[in-house]
Amino acid sequence: MSHILEISQLAKRYGGLLATDHVSLTLAPGELHAIIGPNGAGKTTLIGQLGGEVAPDSGSIRFDGKDITSLAPAQRALRGLARSYQITSVFPELSVLENVALAMQAHCGHSFGFWTPMLRQPELVEPALHAIGQAGLAHRARAPVSDLAHGERRQLELAMVLVAEPKLLLLDEPMAGMSHQESGKVVELLQGLKGRYAMLLVEHDMDAVFALADRISVLVYGRIIASGTPQEIRANEEVRTAYLGDEVLPV
Numbered sequence: 001m002s003h004i005l006e007i008s009q010l011a012k013r014y015g016g017l018l019a020t021d022h023v024s025l026t027l028a029p030g031e032l033h034a035i036i037g038p039n040g041a042g043k044t045t046l047i048g049q050l051g052g053e054v055a056p057d058s059g060s061i062r063f064d065g066k067d068i069t070s071l072a073p074a075q076r077a078l079r080g081l082a083r084s085y086q087i088t089s090v091f092p093e094l095s096v097l098e099n100v101a102l103a104m105q106a107h108c109g110h111s112f113g114f115w116t117p118m119l120r121q122p123e124l125v126e127p128a129l130h131a132i133g134q135a136g137l138a139h140r141a142r143a144p145v146s147d148l149a150h151g152e153r154r155q156l157e158l159a160m161v162l163v164a165e166p167k168l169l170l171l172d173e174p175m176a177g178m179s180h181q182e183s184g185k186v187v188e189l190l191q192g193l194k195g196r197y198a199m200l201l202v203e204h205d206m207d208a209v210f211a212l213a214d215r216i217s218v219l220v221y222g223r224i225i226a227s228g229t230p231q232e233i234r235a236n237e238e239v240r241t242a243y244l245g246d247e248v249l250p251v
Helices: 041-051 073-078 097-107 121-132 150-162 180-192 204-213 231-235 239-242
Strands: 007-015 017-027 032-036 058-063 081-084 168-172 198-203 213-218 225-227
Touching: 017 041, 017 058, 017 225, 032 041, 032 073, 032 204, 032 239, 041 150, 041 168, 041 198, 073 081, 073 225, 081 150, 097 121, 097 150, 150 180, 168 231, 180 198, 204 231, 213 231, 213 239, 225 231, 225 239
Parallel strands: 032 198, 032 213, 081 168, 168 198
Antiparallel strands: 007 017, 007 058, 213 225
């Protein structure tokens, strides 16, 4: 099977702490692979290494057949690796559509018709509306961002990533801070995106993880102790021991 992402022996040390301890895993096109683990397991460091914000001490990252270990985050994004829920260029006074159109403009790296109002440029508006629909916000396209609820802002951030048509989504705790209802909506959205995008999901909501993932890897003290299907992970005694007192796996 071909892999869109290949991580080999990725390690990051902070003093005497191995935040990622020679992590290796693969991700197939269209697959949703979840990374779970107790607090302090190294999940944030791993996502940072994949996104390019954290430089590994050793190991390699291959994306879409090419080594990207030394590339900057912007270079990775241009190749189709997008880290969602880390968008900083959200303008609350603008509408959902205007924000996503700006993200499209930024991704393309040029100004299109500089003197033409942005929302009169179909090359920006059409892909923006498509991404907004994929993110479940079509009914809020003209609403100002300042009017959005927390969960809707997360959906906007997803739309701003999807507009660039990435090959891989890094989803860093997309349900954080959401109500049960909001989390359920995001689960439905991600289920709808499965197969169209490869996704690497880091998430504390175990119900969401087990509902979404094709495969799950368990990270403990920077090391992957188990990888497998949700059924295999649920039945793994070592995983249950690692989570004892911290997380409860769905039954």
